[in-house]
Amino acid sequence: MEAAFVLARDGFDADELFALAEAGVIRVGLRFEDERVSPRELMARYRDVPMSLVDATLVRLAELNDESRVFTLDADFRIYRRHRNKIIPVLMPDDQASGSHLAESPVPYGVRRRPAKGS
Numbered sequence: 351m352e353a354a355f356v357l358a359r360d361g362f363d364a365d366e367l368f369a370l371a372e373a374g375v376i377r378v379g380l381r382f383e384d385e386r387v388s389p390r391e392l393m394a395r396y397r398d399v400p401m402s403l404v405d406a407t408l409v410r411l412a413e414l415n416d417e418s419r420v421f422t423l424d425a426d427f428r429i430y431r432r433h434r435n436k437i438i439p440v441l442m443p444d445d446q447a448s449g450s451h452l453a454e455s456p457v458p459y460g461v462r463r464r465p466a467k468g469s
Contacts, residue, residue, distance in 0.1 A: 356423045367421070376421060380411050388413070392430075399426050412438045 354364040370376045382389075389406035401409075405427075408420050413432040419439040420427055427440050 360423075370421070380407060380414065382407070385410055385414075396426075396430060399429060401426070401430070405430065409438065 354367055357364045357367060367376070385407075388410045389403060392406040392409050393401045393403065395401075396406075405424065408422070408427075409430050409432055412418055412420055419441050421441045423442060425442075427438055427442070430438055432438050
């Protein structure tokens, strides 16, 4: 998952992300072989952003699952639209908070920074 990569890259612990998956809050339901045309079209549409294959796949998942929300730290999801013009509901750190509060999240999980190496 891209979220785990971004969390680790920025020095945050991904344990809470896995807790969300174990609780059934995060789910992946896409066979890339069946959906590869849609991500290609999305990447072409958002070429100027640019959109990664992972982002295009998440947008496609949001199109296939109308009741879903995308957990991301990527602000580009404020730009991307599902079905061409519909805002994608997201869970992401609140810009107003310290970064440990998830905007629009009813789930009591936060994101913790990992301790510095050697501490």
